[in-house]
Amino acid sequence: MVRRSLALGAGLVVLILLVLGVRGCVNARQERAMKDYVRDVADLAGESGQQSEAFFRLLNGPGGRDQAVDVENSLNGFRVQSAQLVDRARDLDHPGSVDEAQSYLVETLEFRKDGLAAIADALPTALGDQDRREGTEEVTAQMQSFLAGDVIYAARFRPSLAQKLRDAQLAGEVRIPPSEFVPDIQWLQPSFVAGKVNGIRSGKGASSAPGTHGNGIGTVTLNGQALTSGDSLSVKLAGELKFDVQVTNQGENTETDVSVKVTIGRGDDAITAQEPLDSIAAGETKTVGVALGERPPSGQNVPVTVEVEPVPGEQKTENNKQTYSVIFTR
DSSP: OHHHHHHHHHHHHHHHHHHHHHHHHHHHHHHHHHHHHHHHHHHHHHHHHHHHHHHHHHHTSOOOGGGHHHHHHHHHHHHHHHHHHHHHHHTOOOOGGGHHHHHHHHHHHHHHHHHHHHHHHHHHHHHSSSSHHHHHHHHHHHHHHHHHHHHHIIIIIHHHHHHHHHHTTOTTTOOOOOOOSOOOGGGGOHHHHHHHHHHHHHTOSSOOOSSOOOEEEEEEEETTEEOOTTSEEEEEOOSOOEEEEEEEEOSSSOEEEEEEEEEESSGGGOEEEEEEEEEEOTTOEEEEEEEOSSOOOOSSEEEEEEEEOOOTTOOOOTTSEEEEEEEEEO
16 A cells, blocks of 8 residues: 555656656746747847948939939838848747737838838839929838838737736847837838938938038019918919019028929919029029910919929928918909
8 A cells, every 4th residue: 555655656756856857847848939030020129220221322312314223223122121031020930829929020021011112112103303392291101001011010019028027027038129210200100211312322321411401482473463371362373474583592502402392272283384593693583484384263262372392401390381371253
C-alpha cells in the first residue's frame, strides 16, 4: 500500500512537471512569436519612414523642367516600393492574439501606398502647363491619406498591440516602434503644398533665398472699373473683358514665374484665365493683365475670384486671394 502511494505520488509529480514543461514551452514559443512580430513591424516601419524621407525630400528638391523625368521615375519607384511593403505586411507571421493590430498595420501601409500612387499620377500634371491647379489640388488631397495612415497607426495599431504585450507580460521587454509619414503639419495646408509644387516646376524649390517670401493682391479692375470686396459691380458685356491685377512683392526676395489667375463662377461651369508674371522685385508692385476668352452669364450676381499663386518659401497667404461680385449686363 505504501509503495502504491509512493508510486502514485511520484507519477503525479512527473505529470505536474510535464504539464509545467509543456506550458513553459508554449509560453516561450508565444513570447518568441510576439517578439519576432514586433521586430518585423519595426523593419516595415523603418522602411516606410525611409520612403517618407525620400518622398518629401523630392518635394523639397530644386526640381526644374530638366528634372521632370527624374521626378516621375522617383514617384513610380515609391509607388512600387509602397505596394511591396503592403504585400509583406499582409504575409507577416503573427500570433492570433494580434489579429486586430495586424489589420491596422496593413491598413496604415495601404493608406500610404494609395497616397503615393495617386500623387505619382497627379504630380506630372501639376508640373505641366495644362491643368496645373487640378494636379496640385490632388497632391494636396493625398496628404490626407498619409495623415489617415498615421492616425490609424498611432491611435489603433499601437494601443492594440500594446495591450497584447501587457497580456503576455512583455510590455517592459518589447518596444513598439513609432511611425509617422507626414513630417510636418504644414504639408496639410494647400498653400504650402502649392508653393512646393511650384518650386519644383520652376526649378526654385530648394534654392529660395533666405528671408521672407510672398506676394499680395492690390487693386483689381475690370475694364477700368475697380472691384471692391463686399460690393457688387455692374459691367457691360461689350468688347474684350480684361482684368488688371496689381501684385505687390511683400517679401525680401525677387520672385519669378508667378501665376495670376481669375475665376468667374463656380463648379464645372466656371470660367478661368491666368497669366504669368515673369519677375517681381522685393517691394515692387506690378500690374498683370488677364483677358477672358469666354463670355460670363449676364443678369445675375457672379462671383469673381482673383488669386496669386504662392511662391516657394511663402508662409502667409491670406492676401493671395480676393473674391468679388459682378453683374454682367448686355
